[in-house]
Amino acid sequence: MTARSVLQQDDITRALTRISHEILESSRGASDLVLLGIPTRGVILAERIAATLNGIEAGSAVAGSLDVTMYRDDLAKNPTRVSAPTQIPDGGIDGKTVVLVDDVLYSGRTIRAALDAINDIGRPKAVRLAVLVDRGHRELPIRADFVGKNLPSSADERINVRLTEIDGADEVTIE
Amino acid sequence: MKHLLSTKDLSRDEAVQILDLAEDMAQAGTREVKKLPALRGRTVVNLFFEDSTRTKISFEAAAKRLSADVINFTAKGSSVSKGESLKDTAQTLAAIGADGVVIRHHSSGAPRVLAQSGWIDAGVVNAGDGTHEHPTQGLLDAFTMRKRLHGDASRGRALDGVTVTIVGDILHSRVARSNVWLLETLGAEVTLVAPATLLPVGVDTWPVAVGYDLDAAVAAKPDVLMMLRIQSERMNAAFFPTAREYSRQWGFDDERLARLPAASLVMHPGPMNRGLEISSGAADSARSTIIEQVANGVSIRMAVLYLLLAGGAA
Numbered sequence: 001m002t003a004r005s006v007l008q009q010d011d012i013t014r015a016l017t018r019i020s021h022e023i024l025e026s027s028r029g030a031s032d033l034v035l036l037g038i039p040t041r042g043v044i045l046a047e048r049i050a051a052t053l054n055g056i057e058a059g060s061a062v063a064g065s066l067d068v069t070m071y072r073d074d075l076a077k078n079p080t081r082v083s084a085p086t087q088i089p090d091g092g093i094d095g096k097t098v099v100l101v102d103d104v105l106y107s108g109r110t111i112r113a114a115l116d117a118i119n120d121i122g123r124p125k126a127v128r129l130a131v132l133v134d135r136g137h138r139e140l141p142i143r144a145d146f147v148g149k150n151l152p153s154s155a156d157e158r159i160n161v162r163l164t165e166i167d168g169a170d171e172v173t174i175e
Numbered sequence: 176m177k178h179l180l181s182t183k184d185l186s187r188d189e190a191v192q193i194l195d196l197a198e199d200m201a202q203a204g205t206r207e208v209k210k211l212p213a214l215r216g217r218t219v220v221n222l223f224f225e226d227s228t229r230t231k232i233s234f235e236a237a238a239k240r241l242s243a244d245v246i247n248f249t250a251k252g253s254s255v256s257k258g259e260s261l262k263d264t265a266q267t268l269a270a271i272g273a274d275g276v277v278i279r280h281h282s283s284g285a286p287r288v289l290a291q292s293g294w295i296d297a298g299v300v301n302a303g304d305g306t307h308e309h310p311t312q313g314l315l316d317a318f319t320m321r322k323r324l325h326g327d328a329s330r331g332r333a334l335d336g337v338t339v340t341i342v343g344d345i346l347h348s349r350v351a352r353s354n355v356w357l358l359e360t361l362g363a364e365v366t367l368v369a370p371a372t373l374l375p376v377g378v379d380t381w382p383v384a385v386g387y388d389l390d391a392a393v394a395a396k397p398d399v400l401m402m403l404r405i406q407s408e409r410m411n412a413a414f415f416p417t418a419r420e421y422s423r424q425w426g427f428d429d430e431r432l433a434r435l436p437a438a439s440l441v442m443h444p445g446p447m448n449r450g451l452e453i454s455s456g457a458a459d460s461a462r463s464t465i466i467e468q469v470a471n472g473v474s475i476r477m478a479v480l481y482l483l484l485a486g487g488a489a
Contacts, residue, residue: 070203079486120206
């Protein structure tokens with residue numbers, strides 16, 4: 001199957017900028033935003049959004065990462081997965097507004113795992129979800145608060161998110 | 176990976192993967208809720224045919240942190256003291272539904288027998304067998320070295336070029352064997368120092384340098400000096416004349432500590448004979464990693480149990 005490009009570098013940048021403004025607007029410019037990216041590409045997106053937020057309002061956000069491997073519900077059904085580092089910013093998440101950031105929202109099971117992981121780390125004031133691509137096919141009652149692009153897809157298609165820091169270029173393709 | 180029986184079986188990538196995973200496990204240990212749900216619903220049996228405090232509680236803590244159910248089995252006070260065989264014990268555990276078995280046994284090779292027998296379909300972790308191996312101890316020692324030497328930049332790295340001198344009863348030490356194979360895999364350079372009577376036959380085929388003089392070894396400024404316990408329960412022949420003579424020649428005392436470079440680490444797998452192979456001054460110094468080794472042991476054992484038991488069929 002051939003890959004079709006759906007988002008280019010400019011589209012991704014614009015989407016992340018819009019998401020940043022939406023986050024600030026909905027939190028009324030709060031200074032206690034913690035963006036937690038879900039490895040691998042969510043971490044990069046969280047850092048980019050945090051940088052944009054701090055460009056709009058300095059000191060408004062910090063970024064970190066949240067590994068959810070140990071909380072997955074499909075651990076026993078797949079070959080062993082290796083975890084990635086969790087990096088909670090200094091100051092923790094208690095009483096903060098946590099924005100989970102991931103590249104693709106699909107079944108919602110990763111986010112379910114992330115909510116459990118957050119529960120073991122602290123008690124945030126609120127948890128929001130930002131994703132670059134929402135491709136549908138939810139299996140759990142979970143929805144994103146901030147979406148870069150809604151991308152209706154069929155279950156046998158693959159969505160690939162490529163980011164410069166890891167893959168050398170910014171692009172979202174569908175195949 | 177289905178079993179962990181020997182560090183000799185580990186490839187470099189596998190070993191580094193275990194150390195990296197242990198970093199994540201250690202990170203989880205700093206949180207408010209230290210438990211992870213990865214092994215929920217799994218049962219781990221600690222099968223200890225030989226006395227142990229730290230290894231047993233370390234494995235128990237590791238399994239519990241991963242939310243597994245733990246059953247402790249000690250040979251004393253069990254049907255083993257009535258003469259039950261390893262086979263019957265294993266089949267009993269299989270019937271109970273054990274997913275993982277952590278075994279310590281006085282006979283070298285017992286864990287391998289258990290893993291290959293077909294008596295039980297569970298992941299087997301060797302927690303020390305006779306004078307053969309103690310792989311999780313080797314891993315936690317490597318983890319401790321890596322963390323002290325490389326700090327926050329540890330992830331993904333091995334121990335290339337690190338000089339490690341292991342001193343003491345090599346002959347009876349499963350810790351030494353597990354360390355030698357693992358450190359060689361990770362690229363470290365190992366020197367063994369011991370009285371000739373406490374070196375095994377065939378040590379010349381090991382990937383190590385051998386010396387007999389602790390003062391020369393200290394003068395060579397190793398990055399890591401690992402002291403081994405004199406195992407009085409295995410001293411059934413005249414390996415050295417008296418404990419005092421051993422202590423004078425091969426004991427790591429305050430005076431030798433003063434000659435060791437300030438950046439070098441002093442390690443000991445425990446339990447220590449203070450005043451025999453290591454002085455209190457050396458054991459309690461800032462260069463000593465002895466307490467860290469115990470703490471890191473839990474993280475390493477979590478990583479191993481996770482790798483062996485969490486995944487399903489490939």
